[in-house]
Structures are given as structure tokens and as C-alpha cells.
Amino acid sequence: RPFRYQPHFPTAMLPAGIAAAFVVGMGVSNVLTDPFAPTPIRELPVVNANLDCARSPATAFCSADILVIGDSQAAMYTPAVRAFGRRHDLKVAQSVAPGCTPTFGARMISGEKFTAIQDACDDALRLWQAQLAKTSARLVVISARWELALADPTSGGFKTRQSFLAPPGFDGVPSLELSRRTFDTAFGDLLTALTGAGKAVVVVGQLPMQTTVGIICANRHTDSDEATAEACDATSLDAYRERAEPINSMLASLARERSRVLFIDPSSALCVDRCHLTSVGKVIYANDSHLNARGSTTVLRPYEADIDVLLTPSATAG
Known part of the structure; x- marks a missing residue:
């Protein structure tokens, strides 16, 4: 099913340094107004950790047919999910926190530069664990920048790595192995709780694009030749295989263990012979x-079509 793209290079990206500073340093997301073009980014809305669906059932979070949860990497899918919802007369809402990996029962530990992000994530995790099963959502779409908790940092150690996962009561900086083991249990608990409450789940995996590759590629200009574009796409595929593919294998395994959970690997659409940064030149x-x-x-x-099946009454019955 993957589409095949022409390897032209993007020409209208935000400067990589500014984008990286905003996304990583301030925990913000692109909020898309134009249907396709890159647009300015702004802060994600604050999650109301005290929301109670029993007392406030009409709120967007509690009453939506489809909920999008996670961090800014989940928020980037919200426009596409909303377009899908409009075609099917379904209400869509998002509940997102910057840099937050959705789990139940795990403790997020962030580097010293990310205290505000950790506080926002703590609020979101409390809300999701207490209220997600009580919402009216028939489908929950989950995505995050999974690599922040599940991959080795590229450089700089704990101060530049955004987050780790640890069991409750853990003191110190967990290893990558412990972070992954904790995720395996805690994310599995989230999926089990949602499906046990009669909700279908879509998990969208790690993007093939990687920060180091992105900084190189995003700095190219309109006069880049085709050879440069092809080299950049090829490098992106190598980066995906090294860093993102193991994460997506982990996510896919957790999804396969449960009914009514669909895993989507972005590389199935974005990577064919290479991981392309454009679609038909756009x-x-x-x-x-x-x-x-x-x-x-x-x-x-x-x-x-797979999501349609998940939303049928027989598929979402408890």
C-alpha cells in the first residue's frame, strides 16, 4: 500500500536551528492552518489534570468520538484525524503534552532543562490514567516522539536527552534498558486499559526523519540539485533503520498482542527505496x-479502511 514518491527536496522548511530550539527547548508543536504548507509553531495547550468526565461529560476531551493523545508528534496528526472525522461525522479532540510518552504507571524523568515539560507530562499522565477509560471515545489515536525515551541520546548525555521512563519510586537516572523495560509494561498497561474499556486504539510509530539528518537536510535551498536530494533521502533511510526501526518493532509487538489495536509505521508511507522528505515534489x-x-x-x-473497521460497532464492543 505505500505510495511511491519522487525524490525532490523540500524547499520551504523552517530553519532547522530555530525549529529544533522551539520543539526541544520549549516543547511546542506546529499548529497547522494551511492544509499542506509548513506553518509557524506555538505552544501546546495546557492539559487540565483535574478534569472529571463524570462531572463534565460535555467537554471536548470527555465527549469526543476520537481522541488524539501524546506529545507534539501526536498533535501533528490531529488535522488529518479531524479531516477523517468530518467525513464520518465524528467529533475529534486532542489531549497532548510536550515531550510526553503516554504510559500508565511509569514515572517520567526529564533532564534538568526540561522541568516544565516534566510537570506538564505529569499532569497529562494523571489525567489519562484517571479519565481516558471514562470518556466517550470509540477510538484513541496515540503517538509520540518515542525515541526521546526509547533511544540513546545522540550526544551530551542526560542533560540533552529529554526523558527517561522508570518504575514508581525509582531514584536516579535509569539506563536505556530499564527505560525500555518500563515502557514495555507501562505502555502495555495503557493499551490493556483502553481496550478493556471497549475502545479501539491506533498507535502511530516513530518517524523515519531524525534530528541530525533533519538539520543537514532542512538547510538545503531551492537550488539543491537532484543528487543532493537523493543523498539526503538515502541518509534518512539509514538513520531510520539504525534508530527508529527497533522502536517501531517494539511498538508493533505490543499492538499485535492485543485485539482492536492497529499499529501504523510511518515508514510504510514515507519510505520506499529511501525515506523521502517530499510527496510528488511537495x-x-x-x-x-x-x-x-x-x-x-x-x-x-x-x-x-482499517480505521473504519475499528470504528464499527462490532469491533468496538466491549
């Missing part, structure tokens, strides 16, 4: 680590 990345609306639609579109 840019699909908003910056070096987020898709624009064209890109998020490209990832989800091949799976719309």
Missing part, C-alpha cells in the same frame, strides 16, 4: 522532526 515536513498536514495525511490515508 514538502511533507514542517521542520526537522514534525510532519505538516500533507505529511500526516500521507501517513494515515492508507490505513483509513
